[in-house]
Amino acid sequence: MEQQELRHWEARCIQEEPPLCRAGCPLGVDGRSFARTMAREDLAGARAILEKTMPLIGIVGRLCEAPCEQYCLRREFGGSIALGGLERLCLSSVPGRGKILRLPARPKKVRILGSGPSSLTVAFDLAKKGYPVVLLHLADGPGAWLRDLPESALPTSVLQEELARLVTLGVTFQPVADLDASLYATDAGDACYIGQDDALTPDLRTMLEAPDPMTFALAGPGLFTGGLCSVGHPYRLITDVSQGREAAVSIDRYLQGASLTASRVPLRHGQTDLFTETKDVAVKMRIVAADPANFTRQEAVAEADRCLDCQCLECVKHCVYLAEYGAYPKTYARRVYNNSAIVKGIHQANRFINSCALCGQCETLCPKNFSMAELCLDARRLMVRENRMPASAHWFALLEMRAAASETALVRHAPDKTSSQVIFFPGCQLAGIRPDQTLRLYARLRELQAETGIWLDCCGAPAHWAGREEEFSQFRDRLAGIWDSMGRPQVLTACSTCLKIFREHLPEITVASVWTLPLTTGAKGVSRPALALTDPCTSRHDPATRQAVRALLTAMGQELAPLAMSGELTECCGFGGLMEGADPALARKVTAARVAQANGVFLTYCAMCRDQLAKTGKPVLHLLDLLFADTTHPADEAPASLSARRAGRRLLKAKSLEELPTDEPWEKLSLTIAAPVAALLEERRILVDDIRQVLFHAAGGGASFEHGADGRRLASARLGEVTFWVEYRLVSESYHIERCWSHRMTIGGGGES
Amino acid sequence: MSLRFLPQDMNWICRPCREPLQPGMVELHYMGNVFKVELPVCPKCGAVLIAEELALGRMLEVEQLLEDK
Ligand code: SF4
Ligand code: SF4
Ligand SMILES: [Zn+2]
DSSP: OOHHHHHHHHHHOOTTSOOHHHHTOTTOOOHHHHHHHHHTTOHHHHHHHHHHHOSSHHHHHHHOOOGGGGTOGGGGGTSOOOHHHHHHHHHHHSOOOOOOOOOOOOSOOEEEEOOSHHHHHHHHHHHHTTOOEEEEEETTOTTGGGGGSOTTTSOHHHHHHHHHHHHHTTEEEEEESOBOTHHHHHOOOSEEEEESSSOBOHHHHHHOOOOOTTTOBOSSTTEEEEOOOOTTOTTHHHHHHHHHHHHHHHHHHHHTTOOSSTTOOOOOTTOOOOOOOOTTOOOOOOOOOSBTTBOOHHHHHHHHTTOOOOOOOHHHHHOHHHHHTTSOHHHHHHHHHHHHHOSSSOOTTHHHHHHOOOOOHHHHHOTTOOOHHHHHHHHHHHHHHTTOSOTTTSHHHHHHHHHHTTTTOEEEOOTTOSOOSEEEEOOHHHHHHOHHHHHHHHHHHHHHOSOEEEEEOOOOHHHHHTTOHHHHHHHHHHHHHHHHHTTSOEEEESOHHHHHHHHHHOTTSOEEEGGGSOOOOOOOOOOOOOEEEOOOGGGTTOHHHHHHHHHHHHHTTOOEEOOSSOGGGOOOOSOGGGHHHHOHHHHHHHHHHHHTTOSSOEEESOHHHHHHHHTTTOOEEEHHHHHOGGGOOOTTOOOOOHHHHHHHHHHHHHHHTTSOOOOOGGGGSOEEEOHHHHHHHHHTTOOHHHHHHHHHHHHTTOSEEEETTTOOEEEEEEETTEEEEEEEEEETTEEEEEEEEEESOEEEEEEEO | OEEEOOOSOOOEEETTTTEEOEEEEEEEEETTEEEEEEEEEOTTTOOBOOOHHHHHTHHHHHHHHHHTO
């Protein structure tokens, strides 16, 4: 990934955009963090948040008129969060920390005329940056109209404290008789700010033209002005403070010889790209303070607790995988980028990249269509190209794919036909998991169209998901060749994944889902209570098939139970994107989260989803169980083991050929495998077939050992990329399998030590 | 890297050779890396026994480390 691509990805996730309160604050105060911290009753922490962005905190925090409240998302749901009142309570409850950090002194001098809030802000901001500041004020003392406020609004002691802090920051206060034009004519410093929120003499006032509205610069070099708010203005204080802040930014840029405007972010006035879902927000009324001017601590905490903690996280809220890694796509894009940028050393994000289900739910949910699937798939392809994809990540799925495309593959016209109008492509999962129902469905399809051929194969999705572009494109060419040799019939798939792969990668082939055909036979099936229909994630962008499935169910009189995330928002069953290969525990969590979304029996029209979801013990039906009463499987049937799927595909091929399966020599060995051992095999992805081959090798003189005392035997053989070990006992001609394990390392030369 | 990985139970016999296994240095290879490990070996034919604890323990760890998984 290039830097530029990273920027492009990052820009698409708006989770880091400011919430409305912050966008509505001219000082950019983080109202969200402040309110959340207040709600936790951490008042000192809340004050520290204000101090990050607020100048003259004792004054501004007490007097700010809170324009942010105009924008607050809570507004329509019981009234905006009273951030102004919360700030007041916070500041009057927690004493200041005292010292403020000051940057190293700089040589250029700043002169300020006037001592209103805007001038004090300029002084504060620039003194902090290390500039020596001289502030001229009238003889009665600095503060201008702040001095006229009642004690209850701004205690004199607070004003004095803030002025004293300015002195410690290096501000020199100089009393003058009049704030008039002569003052800056004699000495304007290196830059001069004229604060109009003070009693300037009319001669000075009339000579000031209107400043630039963004930079507050006047035409004269090094001259700035602000504090322009009229006396009765509802946001008088904060407006003047904000003008002082903007002028200070300009003065700093000016003194450093930088452009006043280059890449300067204008005030947002409540504008933000942050999206926050409000459909589940309940109205909660604003806390009414007993003393209207001041919240009590308790009232403030309750008020702060109304804050909605505005965030997007639309994708993260619904995706177990995205939530698992504790952040959101903007930071994930950085993670993926860093992972690609590393040449040597540990690639921390390999597992992260390989765990995405590539299901596309995030893209559908995201207001900006951020696709983690695209990000992760691109990253996987790069890993494969650069030859650093962990060999074990997709190993098993790829083996299964290759076997389904060779050993158990088959294509032929209907038994009594020599051509095919359409050809049935059940997909390797349905074929393996439900061979009997696959044949039943095939029979029904031939009733609808006699010239229906059958094509047992894999669509190549595992190679695609694994990022193996080369293998996938060979796969595609092979499929295209077979289709051509069959006379280019229409392809009917029973698997949403196959359908998607055909549509997106083999556009020359006309393809449809079998579920769009009138499959119902009219035969009366079992009547069942409402079922929770879960759409396969690969049907997300296929509304026609989803509708057709619902139409079939309606025709059969089957009621559906509500399931929140369905249709185009549907969720992955835990198999998608081969996430299981990279992180089996996470895949289990994904599956568990899905079945937890509805009580009662689930229904799906993908064989993989059916068995994946059934792993949790949840009753799950396949659409075929409803369509053909004569081949129904019970909803609580255990999922087919990996070995059973292989055997299922073999059986299906043999039955389609109307032949007995041809036995490999090792298939004659008699094995006994107890249930716990079978479970172990499943978890370790060891097929019964693998065991047979190992034992067969051993019988032919391959590696095999025998325990010196207890009669256990051990056999091992390398099959492809993996060495398998089988521990067994021979009991009257039958192999009793006790344990099996495997490793990927190879054993080289050895010798005695 | 040099590791010693002998199982507690060394009482195993190579079936083809009828020889008891003995500790021996063996090379393990993975992704272009080589490790010398002490394992039970048949003194006659050199057959090596990899016990379950090793395959699913240290060996798996090293495999995953090398894969950056
Ligand atoms: S609800 Fe909270 S985070 Fe959202 S705008 Fe209002 S104060 Fe800010
Ligand atoms: S939905 Fe996700 S990716 Fe999209 S903006 Fe929100 S947090 Fe970012
Ligand atoms: Zn031997």
